[in-house]
Amino acid sequence: MTVGPKMESSEVNRYLTALMTNSEAIRGLTRIVADTFGPKGLDCMLVGDDGEVIITNDGAAILNAVDTAHPIARILVDAVRLQDDKVGDGTTTVSILAESLIAEGVNRILKGVPVIKVIEGIKRGIDSALAVLEKVKIPVERLDAxxxxxxxxxxxxxxxxxxxxxxxxxxxxxxxxxxxxxxxxxxxxxxxxxxxxxxIRGTIVNREPLNRGMPLRINDAKILIVDDALEPVKIDYQALGTEAGFNRQLHNQELLRESIDRLAEMGVKGIFADRGISDQAESHLTDSAMLGVQGVPRSEWERLAELTGARPVKREDLLKPPKELEPVLGKAAAIIVDQDSKNIRVLGFPDQKMVTLLIGAYSKEVLAEKxxxxxxxxxxxxxxxxxGVVAGGGSVELGIARVLEQKAPLDLERYGYACVVEALKRPVAQICANAGYNSLEKLAEVLSRQAEANSFNFGVNCETGEVQDLIQNGICDPFLVKYHALKSAGEVAVAVLRINTIVKMKN
Ligand SMILES: Nc1ncnc2c1ncn2[C@@H]1O[C@H](COP(=O)(O)OP(=O)(O)O)[C@@H](O)[C@H]1O
Ligand SMILES: [Mg+2]
Missing domain, CATH: 3.30.260 (GROEL; domain 2)
Structure with a gap:
């Protein structure tokens, strides 16, 4: 479609109305996260109807929680969430780049450049930018680098x-x-x-043992995971009223007792159950100096299974002979009951490579942000x-803008391409503005230092305000984070600029 002389004026109006509302919505959202961007960005406090509070500096958390009635917001929020899922960082960058691409696109469309040329130019610009980015990445050779x-x-x-x-x-x-x-x-x-x-070289089960009579520390322990309740096999309620049924129940209780004895003989020291553990089973476990833990959530016993090699069983499986039970047992170097934290640490042997990054804080809000x-x-x-990595602080984006400026296409697509060049200048400008510097001044200084040294690594260190080699000063971002951010910002911008009409669906 062309916004221009060939279009009916009603068509132009329809497109421009859609474009203006959508770009405004994206701008509104980005304005919220832009102030949090970079090391000197401020925090945002989100407040829910029921008084729930989130205090954060994280773009994805903000956009996910923000109450926006505008449907176009979904495109941006989804892109940001995907960025978080795929590479785990760079979410504010996506938002800032996308908003900037759209705003630059709108400017040119309003001046009469055909929409399709703007879109094609943006795609071309993003492709070139990704190719340049690929060339300047610095591989990381060693894990201890x-x-x-x-x-x-x-x-x-x-x-x-x-x-x-x-x-x-x-x-x-x-x-x-x-x-x-x-x-x-x-x-x-x-x-x-x-x-x-x-x-922690192992995992945490956020539960306490069934009672204080159970051991607080077991070394070199075999464990069993029961994805079930540790109870006798159930008898139908009505059958329980008959003598035969009652006897069967006693028999089943006896079977469970025997199963626990068998496990104890096999060296099992801890049983972790997804559901409840019956009173009789509990007292039998206590008598056998075994640890019993009930109500362990699936996510926790799955980690435990991965760490220890245990294979979760159902209660019927416990009736199996030792030969068949042996392979489902897991092994841990130690099980430690932490009475202060009210949870249980299960540690692995050196060849068991699981780690848990345990974090704590004394308030819910601080913990969530941590x-x-x-x-x-x-x-x-x-x-x-x-x-690999690239220079941080928005300097690699600026370096790419510098290169792209020299290779602009000669046809009408150059207007879309120019949107990419301008958008690439935004991150550094925003980071500098948030740190209290004059961003135009810093932008010019970085551009000239980069050109002089023929390097993408020069940028503003926001701790000092100095323009320096950021890689040498340890200010760098992962290449993949930047790559995905650029790519998805381009996709969001193109999607928004392509929307021609907004039609309300019937319910
Ligand atoms: N001391 C610093 N000087 C300049 N830029 C920095 C500094 N520390 C971090 N940055 C930059 O801040 C940006 C990340 O900001 P952040 O608010 O985490 O946004 P995002 O959600 O996009 O990750 C990165 O580009 C990073 O290189
Ligand atoms: Mg970040």
Missing amino acids: PLLEQVALISARGHQDLAGLVFEAIQILGEEYLTKPGFKLADQVLAFEGSPTEL ERIIKDAAGAIQAAWSG
Whole structure:
């Protein structure tokens, strides 16, 4: 479609109305997150109807929670969520780039450039930008490279303790684990109010043993996971009224007792059940100096199973002979009941590579923000390990803008292409503005230093205000985070600019 002389005026109006409402909505949302951007960005407080409060600096958390009636917001929110899921960081960057691309596009469309040329130009610009980005990435060779710890620190906005935890975790996990398909370091984070913040070589079961008579520490333990209740096999309620039924129930209770004895003989020291543990089973476990834990949520026993190699069983399986039960048992180096934190730590042997990034805080709000921060850092360090790094602080975007400016197409698509060039200048400008610097001045200074040194690595260090080699000063972002951010910002912009009509559906 062309906004221009060939269009009927009603068509033009319809398109422009859709465009203006949509771009305004995106602008409104981005304005909220833009102030949080970069190391000196401020926090945002979200308040729910029921008094629920979220205090955060995280773009994804804000956009997810914001109450927006505008349907176009979904496109941006979904893109941001995908960014968070895929690479775990860079969510504000997506929003700022997308908003900027759209605003630049709208400017040109209003001046009469055909919409389709703007769209094609944006696509072309994004493709070129991604190609340049690919060329300037710096691979990370070793897991213990200080640059990796820096990436975590930058992503964790200076929280040294959280960045340190994440860095230590990858040293333990090693290369093989980190590159395992589907493995996410961020999934290894567990957050509990009142817990200490520490790295655990194992996992946490956030439950207490059934009673105080059970052991508080067991070393070198075999464990069993029951994805069921640890109770005698049930007798039908009506049958229970008959003598035969009653006898069967006694028999089933006896069978469970025998099963527990058998497990004890096999060396099982801990039983973790998804559901309840009957009183009789509990007292039998206590007598046998075994640990019994009931109501363990699936997410927790799944980690336990992964750590210890245990295979969850149903209650009927307990009747099986030892030979068949042996392979379903798991092994742990230690089970420790932490009475202060009211939970149980299960530690692995050195060859069992699970880690848990345990974090705690004394208020729910602070804990939630800490959890978001460490998850970002975990995502960033994993992304940096697998894809390398680029200079942070928006300087790599600015470097790409510099290169793109020199290769602009000659046809009408150059107007769309120019939108990309302008959008790429936005991150550095916003980071500088949030840090209290004159962004135009800093932009010009960075551009000239980059050109002079022929390097993308020069940018503004917001701690000092100096323009310097940011890689040398440890201010860097994962390549994959930047790559996905640029790509999805381009997609959001194109999707928004393509919308021609807004029609209300019938219910
Ligand atoms: N000291 C610093 N100087 C300049 N830029 C920094 C500094 N520390 C972090 N940054 C930059 O801040 C940006 C990340 O800001 P953040 O608010 O986490 O947004 P996002 O949600 O996009 O990750 C990154 O580009 C990072 O390089
Ligand atoms: Mg970040």
